[in-house]
Amino acid sequence: MKPRILLVNPPIYDFAAYDFWLKPYGLLRVGGRLTRHAELVLFDFMDRLVSDVPDPRSDSYGRGRFPEQRLAKPSSLRDIPRYWRRFGRNRDVFQTVLREQGPFDAVLIQTTLTYWYPGIVEVIENIRAICGSVPIVMGGVYATLCPDHAAGLGADLVIQANRTAALWDWFGIPEPPPAPPFWQGYDRLGCGVITLTKGCPFSCSYCASELLCGSFKTRPLEDCIRDLNQMIALGIQDIAFYDDALLYKPEQALIPFLHYVIDHKIHVRFHTPNALHGRFLSAELAQWMVRGGFKTFYLGYESRSEQWQQVTGDKVRTDEIAGAVEHLRSAGADPHNIVAYQIIGHPDSDIQQIEASMHFAHHLGMRIMLADFSPIPGTPDGDRCNTWIDMSEPLNHNKTAFPIRLFGADTVNRFKDLCRKMNASIG
Numbered sequence: 314m315k316p317r318i319l320l321v322n323p324p325i326y327d328f329a330a331y332d333f334w335l336k337p338y339g340l341l342r343v344g345g346r347l348t349r350h351a352e353l354v355l356f357d358f359m360d361r362l363v364s365d366v367p368d369p370r371s372d373s374y375g376r377g378r379f380p381e382q383r384l385a386k387p388s389s390l391r392d393i394p395r396y397w398r399r400f401g402r403n404r405d406v407f408q409t410v411l412r413e414q415g416p417f418d419a420v421l422i423q424t425t426l427t428y429w430y431p432g433i434v435e436v437i438e439n440i441r442a443i444c445g446s447v448p449i450v451m452g453g454v455y456a457t458l459c460p461d462h463a464a465g466l467g468a469d470l471v472i473q474a475n476r477t478a479a480l481w482d483w484f485g486i487p488e489p490p491p492a493p494p495f496w497q498g499y500d501r502l503g504c505g506v507i508t509l510t511k512g513c514p515f516s517c518s519y520c521a522s523e524l525l526c527g528s529f530k531t532r533p534l535e536d537c538i539r540d541l542n543q544m545i546a547l548g549i550q551d552i553a554f555y556d557d558a559l560l561y562k563p564e565q566a567l568i569p570f571l572h573y574v575i576d577h578k579i580h581v582r583f584h585t586p587n588a589l590h591g592r593f594l595s596a597e598l599a600q601w602m603v604r605g606g607f608k609t610f611y612l613g614y615e616s617r618s619e620q621w622q623q624v625t626g627d628k629v630r631t632d633e634i635a636g637a638v639e640h641l642r643s644a645g646a647d648p649h650n651i652v653a654y655q656i657i658g659h660p661d662s663d664i665q666q667i668e669a670s671m672h673f674a675h676h677l678g679m680r681i682m683l684a685d686f687s688p689i690p691g692t693p694d695g696d697r698c699n700t701w702i703d704m705s706e707p708l709n710h711n712k713t714a715f716p717i718r719l720f721g722a723d724t725v726n727r728f729k730d731l732c733r734k735m736n737a738s739i740g
């Protein structure tokens with residue numbers, strides 16, 4: 314008989330969270346590869362389209378608010394003047410699944426942001442209370458970046474980055490061939506996720522891409538098309554790319570993929586929540602993207618300061634962003650959906666010229682989304698933050714907390730107000 318395995322995407326404990334095409338993609342991909350070897354049950358605390366979530370409203374592209382409850386702040390974040398919340402489905406729904414759909418032979422837990430570990434603590438507490446000593450495995454971003462901390466949460470196995478071989482060994486099975494993600498674990502899906510590539514050719518000083526993904530590579534086109542077709546068969550209309558460098562070497566990945574989409578008259582809406590590289594967004598590529606169904610364009614443009622750009626990794630320059638915006642507009646992209654991600658609270662804020670950078674992006678007609686800086690352990694910029702905070706406590710990596718600690722709440726509020734006004738003036 315096949316083992317019965319529970320896959321869990323934990324709830325989020327944070328000051329803020331929003332369903333910006335958020336799916337536990339790593340867990341679903343592992344699940345997809347296990348389907349031949351195991352009977353799988355998925356419990357995604359962040360699934361909004363289930364009957365136990367009241368009012369699961371989404372915008373026209375599938376984004377929406379998570380259910381939330383206000384809670385007392387943890388002691389290490391008491392100085393942050395924001396409300397602390399738990400986002401996601403209620404704990405008792407999970408407890409019912411553990412009681413009624415068990416017993417399970419193993420539980421796999423997805424981990425993401427390091428400072429979201431309280432959600433994992435909650436999940437493990439419930440599993441241990443109801444399922445006793447069932448083996449628990451966790452993998453993902455937090456497990457990779459904070460392995461020692463993760464080891465203290467009570468899982469039986471903590472798997473880092475791409476070391477999935479440890480998982481297959483642990484299950485005692487040969488490495489399963491690539492397979493589509495386990496989307497069939499959901500009753501209903503508003504959006505899906507895909508990647509065409511892995512990794513990034515840059516090494517920005519604030520980013521963990523290299524630690525998590527290694528060097529840049531493309532996925533086989535036939536695997537990407539298989540994943541796309543599976544989502545289409547499930548009726549998914551909005552698909553987010555989780556690539557770190559979707560536009561790099563487009564002749565090897567994005568262009569052949571869009572060729573297929575256009576040739577086969579596939580009509581879905583593509584989105585880019587992970588920042589796009591303005592440097593690679595040529596006039597030709599913009600045409601391909603718009604023709605292929607891309608609807609939202611989030612461009613990484615953290616600063617207009619050349620000095621800041623150079624110091625942090627030189628991923629994009631100002632003239633390149635201006636060119637990318639121009640190419641997108643000429644190709645017919647909706648200007649309201651061309652957005653600049655701009656980092657706020659970076660340790661080198663003194664040379665970043667954040668306000669001037671916001672004005673410049675606004676002048677180009679871009680919407681602005683301020684990306685609060687989170688110090689990521691193991692990155693040069695994250696490790697420098699030991700000067701301000703205790704990096705050994707992952708709650709201190711919280712992206713709402715760090716900019717407030719660096720600038721003060723009044724300054725952060727002023728930047729956010731300015732951002733709101735600029736975006737409102739675009740309409």
Ligand code: SF4
Nearest residue numbers: 513515517520557628
């Ligand atoms: S370009 Fe983007 S994904 Fe690549 S290292 Fe820099 S921030 Fe990370």
